Amino acid sequence: MLLALKEDWREAPLDEPDQALCAYAEKLTLAPAAMTEEDVEDLRSAGFDDTGIHDAIQVVSYFNYINRVADAIHVDLEPEMEPYPEDETS
Numbered sequence: 001m002l003l004a005l006k007e008d009w010r011e012a013p014l015d016e017p018d019q020a021l022c023a024y025a026e027k028l029t030l031a032p033a034a035m036t037e038e039d040v041e042d043l044r045s046a047g048f049d050d051t052g053i054h055d056a057i058q059v060v061s062y063f064n065y066i067n068r069v070a071d072a073i074h075v076d077l078e079p080e081m082e083p084y085p086e087d088e089t090s
Contacts, residue, residue: 020046025060 004012009022020042028035043053077083 017046017048020048021056024056028057028060029064 001012009019009026014022024039024043027039040053043056048056
């Protein structure tokens, strides 16, 4: 399942709450200005309460923040991580 998640979470065998969480995290990451109350309602419909939704927002947002900081200063990747695309040709 980990490989399926890495390739495309939509193809991974996830239950409804995990699918909803992945969809929310993806939208928050790629289009944060497009977030709406409907996105929160989708999480509630999948079984998340306000605390779970708050925690998800905090984790996704922090992950995005710290990755942007690391990208900005070009932090060396962990050995098991794939190289940055621009580093593959150098």
